[in-house]
Amino acid sequence: MKTKVKPKSSINIVTLGCSKNLVDSEVLYTQLKGNGLEVTHEAKKDTASIVVVNTCGFIDNAKQESIDTILRYVDAKEAGKIDKLYVTGCLSHRYKDDLEKEIPLVDAFFGTNELPRLLKALKADYKHELVGERFLTTPAHFAYLKIAEGCDRPCSFCAIPIMRGKHVSRNMNELVLEANSLAKKGTKELILIAQDLTFYGLDLKGGQTGGRKLKELLERLSNVNGIEWIRLQYAYPAGFPLEILDTMAERENICRYLDMPLQSGSDAMLKHMRRGITREKTEALIETIREKVPGIALRTTLISGYPGETEADFEETYSFVERMRFDRLGIFNYSHEENTHAYLAEDDVPEDVKQERSDEIMALQQTISEELNQAKVGQTVKVLVDRKESGYFVGRTEFDSPEVDNEVLISAEQYARLGDFVHVKINKAEEFDLYGDIVNI
16 A cells, blocks of 8 residues: 655645734745745645644634644644644744643744744755745735834733844835835735834834834835835834824825724723823824824724723723724733733633623624714725625725725626726625725726
């Protein structure tokens, strides 16, 4: 009986967690390909001889998903379906010693800043000439551009600095080079990501405005031929660089969209969370943003059930959301993370209460979102077509990020090409979806 031989040095990369992890996997893939190795990303079958799991360690649910995924591939290794299993990413960085003891069948664990070591284990060299080159796991027409690594913010609940280290801005010339390379390959939308975009450039020399260089970076990326949308995610409210608002308003290819996680609308909670801002100052900032960039879509994220959150604190946040009428909003239940400042406090809000409060906020947001969407009926909007499924072409407006925001559904009886922009007249609206027909203008 012949044994099936796996392809030589075939490697499957499995990515968990956020878009920042996805970029790390894309960089790893590019380096491995540059070394002449056979690589896949999230292959549906265990046909690769080596698996690399890029883990998330942000909150309890994400950590459990990472553990479950590692164990799945441990089982595959024991069954002889794969030969080697390596683990990298945030969970691996944070709990490396514990994981090595608990899951000894993993061949090696690597931290978030150990790409050269991981490549060496995979019999590959780090190739500096590949800086700026990227294999995309997303559709070719949009790409995440990670402009910095790590974080210097003191937020009490967050373990990111433990896993990702201090803030380090990427070289601006390298970012522009990468943007040009992506544009030449058909990328039309750049989604700028970092733990905190607004900190960009404080650790670099030169620049236009007191160390922060996000405005300068936006201007240079906006000049890249072929890039039609630039989207900003993960902006911190305290010390927000107001000068970027003028750039957003002036440049047509910078989306009127801003993702700014605020975490709470309660002054007491904001203080305990060490956010460096009050609700009053937050509301003033939101007013300024909306004034300087008319029509901007604001996305935010909140935390439910932070230690010590009372019913009054929750009502304060609920009222804040009601007044601010965010275009997009997400909320997650507080996760008690060891070695964070908040871990010193008692995790005293019961899980069912956390969930009840999350559900109430999301019910409110659903109502707000439906009202905002209904106001769009009859309007014609520019839509980037992402995919085709269930009888529809599915796309997004400039006010929507992939996966987390609203979508526009166009009947597949009409013609659209994936990755193209089309103009759509909205004829129907639901809580989180718009429906429309392609029109010529």
